[in-house]
Amino acid sequence: MAITSHGEFPSPFELPEPPGAEGWQRLYPYHLLFQPERREEDESAFWFCDSQHWPDVIKPFETIGVDFAVKCLGEYNTRYFLVPTSYGLERRIHHGYCYLSPVPVPADRVAERVPEFERRAGHYFGHWEHLLAHWKRKVLDTVRELEAVRFDPLPQTRSVEDIEAGAGPDASDALLTGYDRLIALCHRAWQHHFEFLNLGYAAYLDFFLACRRWFPDIPDLGVARVVQGVDMELFRPDEELKRLAKLALELGVESRLTPADPGVHTLEALAASGRPGRDWLDAWDAARDPWFNFTSGNGFYASDVYWRDDPSLPLGYIRDYVLRLLRGETIDRDLPGLVADRERITGEYRALLDPAERPAFDAKLRVARQAYPYVENHNFYIEHWTMGVFWRKARELSRLLRTAGFWPADGDMFHLTRDEVREALFDHVNAWASGGRPMGCDYWPPEVERRRRIMAALARRRPEPALGVPPPSITEPFTIMLWGIDEERIRSWLDGYSAHGALTGVPASPGTAEGPARVVHGAQDLSLVQEGEILVASVTAPSWAPVFGKVRAAVTDIGGVMSHAAIVCREYSLPAVTGTGGASTVIATGRRIRVDGTAGTVTVLD
Known part of the structure; x- marks a missing residue:
């Protein structure tokens, strides 16, 4: 993490390009780039890297998510509901990553928007x-x-x-x-x-x-x-996996689902195995539409793999659940326990209030x-x-x-x-x-190869967590609740990784756990996760929930108390710290760490 001597983050105009990525700016539309004509304005603003939604380098076509998501968020804040303290977000692509900057409502305009x-x-x-x-x-x-x-x-x-x-x-x-x-x-x-x-x-x-x-x-x-x-319905895909795992044991077809390499051949073997296998497949088909319209990523990348298209993904999770059931483990989420905990805490706080304030x-x-x-x-x-x-x-x-x-x-x-695709x-x-030969057959093959090399060069360098000048305060609801960015979080990013090996983040899900770290850079690494490890990632995806039965805790680089990672970890009773700024870059797989999800700290023990 590069920090300036003035308690500021680096300027996007001063950071050197990764070797081999020269000319990367020409891959993106002008309105997504930091432009020299706006240097003074953009350098004085605060930009945070949205690694929660775009943890990897964004290909030019994939900027459709950046454009449409940020535009639509802004219009509902600014034009539809008139959120009193916040307009929307500015967005930029820098070195292939998405950076956002909250646009506050001027203080003298807040009151008029309230009614x-x-x-x-x-x-x-x-x-x-x-x-x-x-x-x-x-x-x-x-x-x-x-x-x-x-x-x-x-x-x-x-x-x-x-x-x-x-x-x-x-x-x-x-x-x-x-x-x-x-x-x-x-x-x-x-x-x-x-x-x-x-x-x-x-x-x-x-x-x-x-x-x-x-x-x-x-x-x-x-x-x-x-x-x-x-x-929640978001948990329904995982609940369907658990139901299918239990059904496999009921029907006696669990041995068909426990080989190490599940895939299409697993489904074919079940179809040929007789009535129990076909009954299980009927349940599989019923769950597949719509609940397997679920990506191993987060939906923002063209490379995301969906359960409905690659059955090895859900079958792998089902295999893990079947093996856990065979070991006599409980695989269900403790919803009654969460509700009881919720009502206890609610009652305790409500009792502290003056009766007149309770309504x-x-x-x-x-x-x-x-x-x-x-x-x-x-x-x-x-x-x-x-x-x-x-x-x-x-x-x-x-x-x-x-x-x-x-x-x-x-x-x-x-x-x-997307405009070049239209051309x-x-x-x-x-x-x-016309009966001729498209110009693109000569133009695009070498150009696509050039762009592929630039994308690979950009991907070799992790993004800065933030750029520019920290603001005196942050009032945009998404920035605080979803991304977990407030004045305290910015200070912790500026302080960086402490000498005694501790990171601070958002207390996202209560509890404490110790174990070896497993750094996961994407869904492709989930198969490497072992029992008892602590998941460390730039961000987690909802579809990773089946892995939570293996790990002791989770740590992410970005995310607030209402981020997807925080909510999912609480609902699965998994200790978690989010918004650490760079845990996935400073913690290595195998290092033993302690996660205190109540205090919001991550400590390297060895």
Whole structure:
């Protein structure tokens, strides 16, 4: 971590390019880059690396997530609900990573936004269940429309029947409008994403700040625990895996599911094994749609692998659950225990209040608990399900253009921006129409190879956790609750890794654990995780939950008390510290560490 001598983070204009990445800026649209003309303004701002959503280098096409997510977050804060203290977020790509900067509402404008926010947000909180049901219908309609998008090869000629019926839009029109439709539906999905999410964080932040006033000594984790213990849809994929593991033992087919290399051949063997195997497969098929529309990543990368497309992923988790059941272990989440803990803590704090204040406490808690499940459930519907379909369709288009000679590998299209893809697609249909050869067949293969080398060079250097000048205060709800970034966290990043081998972060899930570290850089490393290790990662994904039965604790580089990692770890009763800034870069696999999820500290013991 590079720190300036003035208690500031590095300037994005001063950091040297990684060797081999020269010219990386030309891969991204101008509006995503730090521009020299805005140097003074951008250097004086605070930018944090959003490694929670984009932990890896972002290919040019994958900036669609940066653009649409940040734009839609901002419009709901700024134009829809008029959140009093915060507009949205500025975004930049620097050295291939995403950096965000909160845009605060000027102090003299906050009061005028309060009545409108209360009116607009109040309507949603007052009609939450009805509006949420309508939201789900809108999202599923979007999924169905995405599924209907097709990228068929262009025919040699139009049929005689088409000619005799009168000329109309041809197959090239379907390709071009199909691509435009794909992008438009992705944008629509991200608009749906933030319809409720901003309010969810605002409701929790309102309750959080009220608790700080009522109980000055209450820890952040104490507030979080009074809303825990919820049966969320985001956990449904993992619950389906557990159900299938138990069913395997009931049907006597567990031996078919415990080989070391599960995959398609496992399903084929079950199909050929007789009635019990086929009964198990019927249950598998019932769970697969929709619950296996679940990515091993987070939905923001074209390379994310989805359970429904690669059965080795869910089958591997089922194998682990079957083996644990055979050892007599309990695999179920202790939901009753979490609820009991929640009600005990709630009662203790409520009893400390003056009776006149308890109705306000009850009202704010009711709204926070009402909104809390959506903070995670939207992940399944948007990042996992909707984006899974989007990436599947985008890969179909990339394969079509590969077949036409535009690039050598199926996934090469993602080294282009989405606007460049539109140009390449028109090049393709234009050559088809004229009978010529697309220009892209000569232009794109060497250019894609050049970009691939630049991406690899960028990936060899981990990003700085932050850039620029720390602000005097942070008021944006997402920045505080989701990313866990406040004045204290910024100070800990500036202090860095202490001499006695300790890191501080957000107390995300209570408890203490010791064990050897297992640094996980992505889903591809999960198979390396061993029993009793402590998971250390830039960020965890919801689909990693089945691994939590193996590990003793979790540590992440970024994330607040309401981050995905924090919520999932609390619901799985796993000690966790989030928002450490750089645990995954300063802790090596095998080092013995102690994680105190109550205090928010990580200590290297050897």
